[in-house]
Amino acid sequence: MVMDKISISTLGKFVGEEVTVKGWLYNKRSSGKIKFIVLRDGSGYLQCIYFKGNVSPEIFELADKLGQESSIAVTGKVKEEKRAPGGYELDATGLEVINEAIDYPITLKEHGTEFLMDHRHLWLRSSKQVAILKIRHRIVKAIRDFFDNKGFTLMDPPILTPAACEGTSTLFETPYFDLGKAYLTQSGQLYAEAGAMALGKVYTFGPTFRAEKSKTRRHLTEFWMVEPEVAFNDLNDNMDLAEEFLEYVVQTVISEMTEELKVLERDTTKLQKVKRPLPRISYDEAVEILKKNGVDFEWGNDLGGADETIISNEFDMPVMVHRYPSAVKAFYMKRDPENPKLALAVDVLAPEGYGEVIGGSQREDDFDALLKRIEDNELPREAFEWYLDLRKYGSVPHSGFGLGLERTVSWICGLDHIRETIPFPRMIYRITP
RNA sequence: UCCGCGAUAGCUCAAUGGUGGAGCAUUCGGCUGUUAACCGAAGGGUUGCAAGUUCGAGUCUUGCUCGCGGAGCCA
Numbered sequence: 278m279v280m281d282k283i284s285i286s287t288l289g290k291f292v293g294e295e296v297t298v299k300g301w302l303y304n305k306r307s308s309g310k311i312k313f314i315v316l317r318d319g320s321g322y323l324q325c326i327y328f329k330g331n332v333s334p335e336i337f338e339l340a341d342k343l344g345q346e347s348s349i350a351v352t353g354k355v356k357e358e359k360r361a362p363g364g365y366e367l368d369a370t371g372l373e374v375i376n377e378a379i380d381y382p383i384t385l386k387e388h389g390t391e392f393l394m395d396h397r398h399l400w401l402r403s404s405k406q407v408a409i410l411k412i413r414h415r416i417v418k419a420i421r422d423f424f425d426n427k428g429f430t431l432m433d434p435p436i437l438t439p440a441a442c443e444g445t446s447t448l449f450e451t452p453y454f455d456l457g458k459a460y461l462t463q464s465g466q467l468y469a470e471a472g473a474m475a476l477g478k479v480y481t482f483g484p485t486f487r488a489e490k491s492k493t494r495r496h497l498t499e500f501w502m503v504e505p506e507v508a509f510n511d512l513n514d515n516m517d518l519a520e521e522f523l524e525y526v527v528q529t530v531i532s533e534m535t536e537e538l539k540v541l542e543r544d545t546t547k548l549q550k551v552k553r554p555l556p557r558i559s560y561d562e563a564v565e566i567l568k569k570n571g572v573d574f575e576w577g578n579d580l581g582g583a584d585e586t587i588i589s590n591e592f593d594m595p596v597m598v599h600r601y602p603s604a605v606k607a608f609y610m611k612r613d614p615e616n617p618k619l620a621l622a623v624d625v626l627a628p629e630g631y632g633e634v635i636g637g638s639q640r641e642d643d644f645d646a647l648l649k650r651i652e653d654n655e656l657p658r659e660a661f662e663w664y665l666d667l668r669k670y671g672s673v674p675h676s677g678f679g680l681g682l683e684r685t686v687s688w689i690c691g692l693d694h695i696r697e698t699i700p701f702p703r704m705i706y707r708i709t710p
Numbered sequence: 711u712c713c714g715c716g717a718u719a720g721c722u723c724a725a726u727g728g729u730g731g732a733g734c735a736u737u738c739g740g741c742u743g744u745u746a747a748c749c750g751a752a753g754g755g756u757u758g759c760a761a762g763u764u765c766g767a768g769u770c771u772u773g774c775u776c777g778c779g780g781a782g783c784c785a
Contacts, residue, residue, distance in 0.1 A: 308748085309741035328742070345735090360743065379736095380720075385746040386734045387722050391777055447783085464785090489783050490711075502785060581781080624785095636785060681785030706777075 285321035288355050288365045297352045298323060298367070299375070301402070302343055304385060312340040314369075315362065316351055319407065324361040325351045325369040336372045345384070346402065348375040390694075397701060398710045408537035409697055412530060413686045417482075419529040420503050420680075423522055424480045429505060432472040432479040434465030440660035447488040449498075461486035464679060467609070467664055469506035470640060473675050474667055480505040490705050494694040495582070495632055497683060499703035506677035512621040512639040515676035516597055519625055519635055520555040522680075523595060527551040530689055543691040547628060550594045557597045560619070563588050579605040580624075582632055589626040595634070599623040608650040609664075610638040611674075623678070631688035637678020644668040 283296050300318030307313065310329035315322055327340040343349065352371030357364065383399050393400045400406055421431070437451075437459040453459035465481035472479035482503045489496070505518065531538065531545050538545055558566075563584075567574040570587050580588070580598070589596055600613055603620035613619040625635035641647045647668055651661050658665075686698035696702040701710060 304746075306744045306747050307741085308744060311742045311744080313744050313747085315745085324745085326743080330742090358743095360745080362745070381735090382720070384721065384735055387746095389722070389778090391717095392721065394777095485785080487784070491783060492778090493780065493783095496784075500785065579783090583781095633785060679785060684785055 285316070285318050285323045285363065285365075287320075288323065288363075291355045292357055292365070293355065295352065295354050295370075296367075297350055297371070299350045300348070302345055302347045302349055302378075304345065305340070305343070307341060312337065314340055314343075314349075314351070314372075316349070316367075317402075317404075322363050322404075323351075323365065323367055324358070324363070325353060325367040327369050327372070331368070332370055332372075339372055339374065340369075343374065344378050344381055346378040346381040346399075348378070349373060350375060390696075394696065394702075394707060395710075401700060404540055406697065408540040409686065409690055409692070410700065411537050412534050412541075412690055413682070413698060415530055415534050416526060416682065416686055416689065419526045420482065420522075420682075422529075423525045424478075424503075424505060427478070429478040429480050430472070430476045432469065432476065432481055433483060434462065434468035434481045436462050436484065438462045440657060449486050449488045463487055464502065464504065466504050466506065466677060466679065469504050469677060470664070470667055470675065473506040473508045473677070474671070474673070478505070478507050492705055493582070494696075495684060495687075497695055497699065497702055497704060500699070501682035502679045503682065504677060504679040506675065508673050508675045510639075510676040511674055512599065512623065512676060515637055515639060515678060516557060516599065516623055519597065519623070519637065519678055520553050520595075523555070523625065523635070524551055524553050526685070527689060538690075541690050541692075543689075547593065548689065552594070555595050555597055555625070556592050557599060558588075559599055560601045563598050566591055577602045577604060585626050585632045586630045589628050589630070589632075593628060595625050595627050597623050597625050606638070608654045608656065609640050609647065611641045612646070621676075625678075627684070627688045629688070629691075631684060633681075634684045634688060635678050635680045637676065639674065639676040642668060642672045642674050644672065 283291065283298055285298060298316060298318060300316045303315040303317040303322060305312065305314045312327040314325045314327065316325055327337055329337050350373040351367060351369050353367040353369035356366055356368055358366035382396055383403065401410065437453065439459065448460040448463055450458045450460050463485055465483060469479055469481045480503055483501065484499055485502045486499050488498065507518065510518065527548050528551065531548050563580065564574055564576055566588050567584055572584065572587065574584065588598065599622065600619040601622045602618060603610065603612055606620040606622045610620040610622050613621055621639035623637050624633050626632060627634045641650060644665060648665060651658055683695050683698040687695050692698060696704065
């Protein structure tokens with residue numbers, strides 16, 4: 278019996294049976310009277326064998342002519358075969374062309390990034406990109422599972438906002454009817470704080486936008502961020518949550534995505550070490566590390582990318598750096614009651630030079646202190662009136678953090694550039710495809 | 711915005727100021743177990759654009775365009 282719509286990943290259940298599998302021609306090889314067609318369908322790869330004596334001359338000819346990425350339906354008997362990639366092979370008898378692809382631009386050989394980025398819509402079909410997309414999906418699912426299982430409520434913040442959330446970054450702006458200008462959000466955090474006062478524990482998970490002209494392997498203009506916010510959590514609670522969260526995400530991915538990590542040739546020995554407790558150091562201790570390594574660093578400055586790498590190299594797992602100078606951090610962060618020059622902030626620096634993957638803090642919950650901070654930063658009070666209300670009606674200590682999805686994918690996959698972590702990256706000089 | 715590097719065949723790259731080549735892809739031929747298969751052959755070029763130096767420029771000079779990496783900013 279010929280069966281229909283079988284994905285390659287489930288072929289093990291059909292050994293000895295004749296099946297039809299639909300997909301795309303990934304690669305082909307031939308040796309006279311035998312042709313090998315490697316079919317991919319998104320779930321895996323299947324080597325199909327066409328022997329000259331077993332099929333009609335027309336089909337044998339067709340198997341020879343078809344170009345890479347032609348969409349086809351292959352029919353044949355499934356058998357186990359150690360020599361075949363994936364472990365199974367199709368003793369093919371049938372070949373039906375759905376659409377013939379002529380001169381597919383991306384070959385299995387090397388290509389430069391500019392060419393690949395111009396063909397990003399096709400590049401996604403490559404085995405490495407498929408592996409990255411699957412790991413990204415698994416990370417997203419792990420993130421949601423983690424918070425859902427802990428009683429958090431997902432709350433979607435607005436993407437169009439009336440003003441800067443943090444008052445620092447350059448934002449994308451767009452006309453908004455009679456109300457003037459609107460801006461694409463750079464963070465859902467302020468709204469998450471409102472949500473935490475309503476629901477106790479919330480997280481936002483959505484796209485965020487920065488119009489900074491950043492031109493590095495760690496930056497996108499459009500990226501996804503997950504931001505938990507918890508009422509009654511102080512900075513230490515926040516760090517406890519962050520390390521448990523990171524451990525869960527990393528351990529889930531390395532235990533469930535072994536095939537994909539192998540495709541990416543990711544050495545997972547360092548990822549396996551991501552277990553609680555993560556090292557916690559203060560900004561002051563971080564400065565000491567920099568000075569010990571010969572960096573001419575002035576207390577009060579923010580840590581640069583190179584500084585972060587030096588600090589994270591001192592540890593073999595992510596390191597939490599807490600209590601930064603308040604001057605380099607956002608206005609909404611609570612001051613350290615033991616030293617008002619410090620903010621109750623925490624950044625988590627990923628190892629292997631991947632830099633900051635988490636930034637968070639305990640929020641300022643005192644009305645007067647927050648108002649003064651808004652005024653000192655010359656932010657428009659009227660835009661933050663609702664935010665101040667949260668401190669007027671039943672204010673409580675609360676904390677949260679944001680994790681950059683793409684930086685996390687980049688780190689876990691061991692990529693050298695963030696542009697491969699998102700299907701269609703948006704960067705300063707690229708908005709197509 | 712600043713600093714550095716680069717642009718040669720569809721792709722990845724060679725070419726001392728002196729007749730622009732190779733591998734892959736494509737087309738044709740060969741091979742009954744290939745693993746980015748292999749072997750043989752063919753087609754394929756306004757060397758990013760514009761000007762200059764020179765007997766002669768892919769190569770040297772200037773400007774421009776585009777890209778890449780880094781800084782700042784941040785996740």
